[in-house]
Amino acid sequence: MKLLVDLHTHTVASGHAYSTVMEMAKAAKDKGLEGIAITDHGPALPGGAHPFHFWNLRVLPKEIFGVRILKGAEANIVNLKGELDLEDELLETLDVVLLAFHPSCGYEDRGIAGNTKTMISALKNPNIHIIAHPGNPSFPVDAAEVIAAAKEYNAVIELNNSSLLPTASRLGSYESCLSIANEAYKSGSEIVVSSDAHIATGIGNFDNAINLALKAGFSEERILNSSINKVLNFLKIKSLS
Numbered sequence: 001m002k003l004l005v006d007l008h009t010h011t012v013a014s015g016h017a018y019s020t021v022m023e024m025a026k027a028a029k030d031k032g033l034e035g036i037a038i039t040d041h042g043p044a045l046p047g048g049a050h051p052f053h054f055w056n057l058r059v060l061p062k063e064i065f066g067v068r069i070l071k072g073a074e075a076n077i078v079n080l081k082g083e084l085d086l087e088d089e090l091l092e093t094l095d096v097v098l099l100a101f102h103p104s105c106g107y108e109d110r111g112i113a114g115n116t117k118t119m120i121s122a123l124k125n126p127n128i129h130i131i132a133h134p135g136n137p138s139f140p141v142d143a144a145e146v147i148a149a150a151k152e153y154n155a156v157i158e159l160n161n162s163s164l165l166p167t168a169s170r171l172g173s174y175e176s177c178l179s180i181a182n183e184a185y186k187s188g189s190e191i192v193v194s195s196d197a198h199i200a201t202g203i204g205n206f207d208n209a210i211n212l213a214l215k216a217g218f219s220e221e222r223i224l225n226s227s228i229n230k231v232l233n234f235l236k237i238k239s240l241s
């Protein structure tokens, strides 16, 4: 399986990631990718990027080294109501917005029922495109309910490759990611497979997540990031805009 777009990557702007936009774009080109999204952490995460970082993403060229660069953010859920750490007015200016639970951002684990309710409230925000690492065992959710809500609000769920690596910060993700992948498959939804690279060498590393997607029954056709055209179509971006 060949996936040509990486929709979840971090640069030095995230505070705990180690490459620049230029280094990420070069690595993407070397790996033969058609596009990447730069999705640095929102400001609620300690060390995360300031809102000015996201406002100013407009200075990035549409392509670097022939790789389409999508301007994004990994927004944090900051409270029980599912509010985010970046304002809507700003999110509207971005190409791609990931939604995630992270520790130390104001929202703490409330168990499956509480996390699911908050996640679904957050999903009502029309600026969200992708739920990042919904299989995080630190913030368990009801897979079927979250997938149904994602479908209703036009968001897709992510299988996060770095959650499945031995170096993962979300250790123990395999079982919950597999059950989410199985539910997503049953529901007929498309999914996204992302690297969540925090250094350029990790760009386009999808192998563990692809294996899991295959195990759940997915083929390339139902993985959104298999081509830049599918991604741009989903994000409603005209390819030359």
Ligand SMILES: [Zn+2]
Pocket: 074, 100, 102, 132, 133
């Ligand atoms: Zn994350």
Ligand SMILES: [Zn+2]
Pocket: 008, 009, 010, 074, 132, 196
């Ligand atoms: Zn991330």
